[in-house]
Amino acid sequence: MRAPKKVLKKVLVGLILFFLGGLAAYLFPFLLPFSLAHHPLLPIFIMTGIFLAAFKPIERSVKWFLEKYLFHKKTFAQMTLMDLAQELTVNLDLQELSNLVVNTFGEVLHLKSVALLVPDPLQNNFEVASAYGWAISASKKIRLAVDSPLLKLIHQTGPHVLVRGLLLQSLSWQEANTLSRDFDVLQAGWVIPLFVKGEPVGLIAFGSLYPDTVFDQSDFQFFREFSGTIAQSIHNALIVKRLRQLNFELQDSQSQWIQKTKLNAIEQLAAGIAHEIHNPLAIISGKAQVLLMQKGPKQLEPNVQESLNTIVKQTRRAADITRKLLLYSQGSRGPRDWVSLEKVLDETLALLAYQATLDQIEITRNLDPELPRFYSNVQEVREVFLNLLLNAVEAVGKEGRITVELKYRREDDLIEIFCSDTGRGIPPEHVDKVFNPFFTTRHEAVGLGLFVTKQIVHRYGGAIRVESQPGEGSLFIIQLPRQTEIPPAAEIKNSGTVEVTAQKV
Amino acid sequence: MKKLLIVDDEVEICEFLKSFFEDRDFKVATAVSGEDALRQVAVFQPHVVLLDIQMPGLDGLGALKKIRESYPKVKVIMVTAVETQDKIEEAMRLGADNYITKPLSLEYLEKDVQDKIDLLAKIA
Numbered sequence: 001m002r003a004p005k006k007v008l009k010k011v012l013v014g015l016i017l018f019f020l021g022g023l024a025a026y027l028f029p030f031l032l033p034f035s036l037a038h039h040p041l042l043p044i045f046i047m048t049g050i051f052l053a054a055f056k057p058i059e060r061s062v063k064w065f066l067e068k069y070l071f072h073k074k075t076f077a078q079m080t081l082m083d084l085a086q087e088l089t090v091n092l093d094l095q096e097l098s099n100l101v102v103n104t105f106g107e108v109l110h111l112k113s114v115a116l117l118v119p120d121p122l123q124n125n126f127e128v129a130s131a132y133g134w135a136i137s138a139s140k141k142i143r144l145a146v147d148s149p150l151l152k153l154i155h156q157t158g159p160h161v162l163v164r165g166l167l168l169q170s171l172s173w174q175e176a177n178t179l180s181r182d183f184d185v186l187q188a189g190w191v192i193p194l195f196v197k198g199e200p201v202g203l204i205a206f207g208s209l210y211p212d213t214v215f216d217q218s219d220f221q222f223f224r225e226f227s228g229t230i231a232q233s234i235h236n237a238l239i240v241k242r243l244r245q246l247n248f249e250l251q252d253s254q255s256q257w258i259q260k261t262k263l264n265a266i267e268q269l270a271a272g273i274a275h276e277i278h279n280p281l282a283i284i285s286g287k288a289q290v291l292l293m294q295k296g297p298k299q300l301e302p303n304v305q306e307s308l309n310t311i312v313k314q315t316r317r318a319a320d321i322t323r324k325l326l327l328y329s330q331g332s333r334g335p336r337d338w339v340s341l342e343k344v345l346d347e348t349l350a351l352l353a354y355q356a357t358l359d360q361i362e363i364t365r366n367l368d369p370e371l372p373r374f375y376s377n378v379q380e381v382r383e384v385f386l387n388l389l390l391n392a393v394e395a396v397g398k399e400g401r402i403t404v405e406l407k408y409r410r411e412d413d414l415i416e417i418f419c420s421d422t423g424r425g426i427p428p429e430h431v432d433k434v435f436n437p438f439f440t441t442r443h444e445a446v447g448l449g450l451f452v453t454k455q456i457v458h459r460y461g462g463a464i465r466v467e468s469q470p471g472e473g474s475l476f477i478i479q480l481p482r483q484t485e486i487p488p489a490a491e492i493k494n495s496g497t498v499e500v501t502a503q504k505v
Numbered sequence: 506m507k508k509l510l511i512v513d514d515e516v517e518i519c520e521f522l523k524s525f526f527e528d529r530d531f532k533v534a535t536a537v538s539g540e541d542a543l544r545q546v547a548v549f550q551p552h553v554v555l556l557d558i559q560m561p562g563l564d565g566l567g568a569l570k571k572i573r574e575s576y577p578k579v580k581v582i583m584v585t586a587v588e589t590q591d592k593i594e595e596a597m598r599l600g601a602d603n604y605i606t607k608p609l610s611l612e613y614l615e616k617d618v619q620d621k622i623d624l625l626a627k628i629a
Contacts, residue, residue: 271587275559278586282607283517289611290525315608326587335594 017055021048080108081222085229094118094237098130101230105206106132113187114206117144118238126151126203129234134187142185149175150182150191154203159195159231161223163215164188190215192223194231201235266325274322285315324448327383338373339381341406341415348385349404352393359398363389366405374415375483380456387449388419388476394442395423395474408482417478426468434466507622508532510551512542512568513584514560522555525611526618539563543571551579553621555614556601558585558592566595573600580621584609 025043084104091097102114113133117126124146131139144151153162164183168176183189188205195201204227215223288311291300300308349363356363374381385404392402405418426434433439435454440447457464462480509531511522519535526533534549536542540563546554554572558565569581583596583604593604603617 274587278607279515279518282586282609283515283521285608286518286521286525286611289609290521290528293525293611293615295528319608322587 013055017051018044018048021045021051024051080104081226085226088229088233091233092237092240094129094234094241097233097237101204101234102130102132105204109206110209111206112209114204115139115142115186115188116202116204116234117142117186118202118234119146119200121242129202144182144185148182149178150186151200153179154191154193154200157193158198159193159224159227161220161227162191162193164190192227194227194234196231196235201231201238204230270322270325274319274326277322278319281315281319285312288312288315321448324452327380327452336375336377339376339378341371341374341381341417342367344378344381345385345404345406348382348389351386352389356393356402359393359396361393361396361398361400361402363402363404366403368407370410371406371408371415372482374480376460380459384417384453384456384478387453388417388478391449391476392419392421392423392474395425396421397423400473413482415480415482417480418475419478420473420475422473425470425472425474426466427470431466431468435464506530506532508534508549508551508553509618510534510536510542510545510549510554512536512539512545512554512560512565513557514538515557518557525615529615531618539565539568542568546572546576546579552625553580553582553618555582555584555618558583558596559587566592566599569596569599569601578625580625582614582617582621 022044024047081104084100088097088100091100098116098118102116105111106114111133113131115131115134116129118129119125120127120143123143126144126146128134128139128142150162164180168180171179183191183205186205187207189207190205192204192206193200194203288308292305292308292312294300345365349365352363389402389404396402400422402419402421405416405420407416407418408414409416430439430441435450436447437451438447439451454464457478457480460480460483462478464476464478466474466476468474507530509526511519511526511533512535513519513522514537516537519537523533523535534545534551536545539560542554542556543563545551556565556569556572560568563571565583565585569583572579572581577600580602581600583593583601584607585592585604586607596604602621605614605617
C-alpha cells in the first residue's frame with residue numbers, strides 16, 4: 001500500500017509546484033528574458049523547473065524550521081529510531097538489518113561514522129557487519145579481539161553506553177591509552193554495547209562530525225532502550241545466519257553422501273548387470289560367430305553373412321555400455337604405472353585404421369619428442385584416446401582429417417592432448433552438454449564416451465574442454481598435470497624404464 | 506590330439522564353444538562348475554583350460570589355484586564377464602596364462618588357444 005501513496009504524494013507535490021511555477025511566471029515576468037516571457041507556456045515550465053530544483057533544499061529547510069521551533073529536534077530523531085526498532089523485529093537478514101541500523105543512526109543523529117560489529121565465532125573476534133561513513137575496504141579490515149580492552153570493559157560494565165571522553169578521564173593513563181586505541185580503530189566517540197541475556201551480541205560504535213557534540217541523560221536512557229531492541233533482532237539474525245550455514249553444510253555433506261551411495265549402487269548394479277548381460281551376449285555373439293566361421297563346403301548367403309556380422313557387432317556395443325558404466329562407477333582402482341602415451345595412442349590408432357581408410361579419413365599424429373611417461377592406469381588412458389578418436393571419426397563421417405597432438409609444457413609440467421577434426425562441429429547450444437552422461441545426438445550411440453573421458457581426466461587432476469565451430473570441426477583439449485610421485489618399489493620392478501624417469505624427476 | 510576343457514556355468518556357452526573347437530579338430534570336454542572342472546582336469550588331462558571366473562560354488566579363481574597346485578603345466582585362459590581389475594590381477598598372480606572378456610571374439614580365442622598349444626609342443 002505504500003507505493004501508491006508515495007506516487008500520489010509525488011504527483012501532488014508536482015501539481016503544487018506547477019501551480020506555484022505558473023503563479024510565479026504570472027507575477028514576476030521580469031525574471032525571465034524578454035523573448036521567453038511572451039511564450040504562453042514556456043515561462044510556467046521554466047519556473048516549475050526552478051522550483052523542482054529548489055524543492056529539496058526548501059523541503060529540508062522547512063523541516064529544519066519545524067523541528068527547531070515547533071518540536072524538540074531530538075524527539076523527531078528518536079521517533080524515527082523507534083520506528084526503525086519496530087521494523088527491525090520483523091527482519092531476520094543480518095546484512096539488511098545492520099545496514100538499516102547504521103544508516104538510520106548516521107543520518108538521524110548526523111554522525112560522521114557508524115559501525116555495527118557482531119561476533120565472529122570462528123575467528124574469536126568481532127567483525128564489522130555494516131558501516132556508515134566508512135570506506136568499504138577500511139571497514140572490512142576492522143576486527144576487535146574478544147580479549148581487547150574495549151570488549152573486556154563491556155563485559156564488566158554491561159549494557160551501558162560508553163562515552164570516550166568521560167571514560168578516558170576516569171582511567172589511569174596506562175589504561176586510558178590502551179582503551180583509546182580501540183576507540184580510534186572504530187573512529188568512535190561513543191559505543192553502545194548490545195546485550196541479550198547478559199551476553200554481548202554486538203556493539204554500535206559511532207563518532208560525531210563535531211567535536212563538541214553532547215548527548216544528555218535522556219538520550220542515554222533512549223540509547224539503552226533502543227539498544228535492547230536492536231540487540232534482540234541482531235541476536236535473532238545471527239542465530240538465523242548460523243542455522244542457515246549449518247543447514248547448508250548439512251545439505252552439502254548430505255549430497256556428497258548421496259553421490260557416494262549412488263556411485264556405490266551404480267557400481268554394484270553395473271557389476272551385476274554386466275555379469276548377467278554379458279553371458280547371454282556371449283552366447284548370441286558366439287553362436288553367430290560359429291556360423292560365420294564354419295568350415296567346410298557350406299557357404300553362407302551374403303545377406304545372412306551380413307546379418308550375422310551385425311549381430312556380432314551389436315552385441316559388442318551392448319557389452320560396451322555396461323563396461324563403461326562399470327569403469328565409471330569403480331573410480332580409479334586399476335593399477336597405475338608409467339605409461340607411454342605414444343604407445344597407447346598408436347595402439348588405439350591401429351584399432352581405428354581400418355575404419356578410417358574405408359571412410360577416407362586421414363589421421364596424423366604429432367608428438368613432442370620430450371613427451372614424458374604418464375603415471376596412470378593404461379586402460380583408462382586407452383579409454384580416453386579411444387573415445388576422443390571414435391567421436392572424431394564419427395564427426396568427420398566421410399573424407400576429412402583428424403590430428404592428434406601430444407605436447408609437454410615444461411614450464412607448467414603439463415601434458416597436453418589435442419584432438420582436432422574437420423567434422424561437422426558441435427552447435428553452440430550443445431557445447432555445454434557434450435560431457436553430460438547419456439547426452440548424444442546419434443540414435444545408435446549411448447552418450448557415455450565423453451562423460452567417462454571427463455571422469456578419467458578429472459581422476460588425474462586434469463581438465464578437458466572443447467572448442468568447436470559448426471561446419472568446420474572440433475578441437476578437444478586435455479591437460480594433465482604430470483604425476484611426479486615416484487611409484488612404490490614393488491611397481492618399479494614391473495617396468496625397466498621407471499628408474500630412468502624417476503631420476504629425471 | 507589337442508585337448509581343450511571348457512568350464513562355464515552357462516551350458517549354452519560350453520556348447521557353442523565345444524562345437525566351434527571340435528570343428529577345428531580339438532578334443533573337447535566341458536564342465537559347469539569349479540568342482541566339475543577339477544575332476545575333468547584329472548580325468549581328461551587337457552592341454553588348455555578355458556575357465557570362467559564367476560561361477561557358483563568353487564569359482565574360477567579357486568579352481569585355478571587347485572589346478573596350479575597339481576597340474577602346473579596345463580595352460581589356463583581365464584574368461585570373465587566383467588573386467589574387474591582386481592579379479593584379473595588375482596588370476597594373473599595365481600598363474601593364469603591369459604584372460605579374455607565376454608562377449609568373446611572367437612577369432613582371437615582360437616588364435617590364443619592355438620598359441621598355447623604350440624607353446625606346449627615346443628616345450629615337449
